[in-house]
Amino acid sequence: MRKIIAGLFILLSATLMSSCSKEDNYEGPNAAFKGRLLDNDSKENFLTETGGVQVKLEELSWSATPTPQFIPSKSDGTFEDTKLFSGHYRVTPANGAFWPVEGIEIDINGTTTQDFTLTPYLRITQFEHELQGTTLIMRCKLSAPKEAGLPRLLDIKPFVNISDYVGSGATISQYTDPNKVDINASWSGEIAAKTYEIRVPNLKSGRTFYARLGARVDDSYKQFNYSQIITITVP
Known part of the structure; x- marks a missing residue:
């Protein structure tokens, strides 16, 4: 009886080792998707920050209602994901400071490039700055590319950092919130x-x-x- 049990144990162990040693036949991510987010007026890269825009991808190859995945924007207004599966996707820029846009359907294979044009809610214009001693003074005006339906304006904030990655997610807090200008009003002349x-x-x-x-x-x-x-060196 012991010999039978021992034999069965050896056979089971060999089977498990054999199954574990087999190579995984599933292909890993084999595609990349990248592009630029463009301002509809200047045609230059959209002024944003890391994660300020999310590029939503929905793979339609297997489902009409897939779970979305997101590519965060880079600080220079570009985006890139090098670990995607080839397939047919619906792609929509979302979650940012711009008017909603319609998604597009696209086949992503190898390295696929696609740019998107966005209309910002607001533009900061006539931007000027000067340094008086250790005080930075910044001046600007605001414009609204589309006034009808524009949500209520909240505020204008300064963002200051010791690296050129600067925005709401990368700022020295003591220079930001205490110095903001509240607006809290609908758009007007x-x-x-x-x-x-x-x-x-x-x-x-x-x-x-x-x-x-x-x-x-x-x-x-x-x-x-x-x-x-802007870059400021304080004497």
């Missing part, structure tokens, strides 16, 4: 005509900072429309 001034005091001497302004509306995501990034 008065807002369009106003020049906003934001002061950031007490920058540390001998340091180089990167700064920009961001304005946002009261939509579901409350992401910011940004100015260009």
Whole structure:
């Protein structure tokens, strides 16, 4: 009896070892998807931050109602994912400071490139800055590419960092919220005509900072429309 049990144990062990040693025949991710997010007016890269826009992918190869996956934008307004499965996808830029756009259907195989054009809720215009001692002064106006249906404006904030990755997710907090300008109003001619001034005091001497302004509306995501990034060296 013991010999029979021992024999069965050896046979089972050999079977398990054989099954574990077999190679996995499933293919891994074999496709990449990348592109640019473009401002519909300037045709330049959309002014955003890391994760400021999410590119939503829905693979339609196997289901009409798939679970979406997301590619976060890079700080330069591009996006890229190099670990996707080849297939037929619906792709929609989402979750950012722009008017909703229709998704497109596209086959992703190998390396596929697709750009998307976005209309921002707001544009920061006539952006100027100066340094007075250790105080950074930034001025701007706001414009709205589409006024009808624009959500209520919330505020304008300064974002300051010691690297050029600067935005709501990368800022020195003591320079941001205490110096914001609240608006809390619907779009109007008065807002369009106003020049906003934001002061950031007490920058540390001998340091180089990167700064920009961001304005946002009261939509579901409350992401910011940004100015260009400036470099400030405090004497």
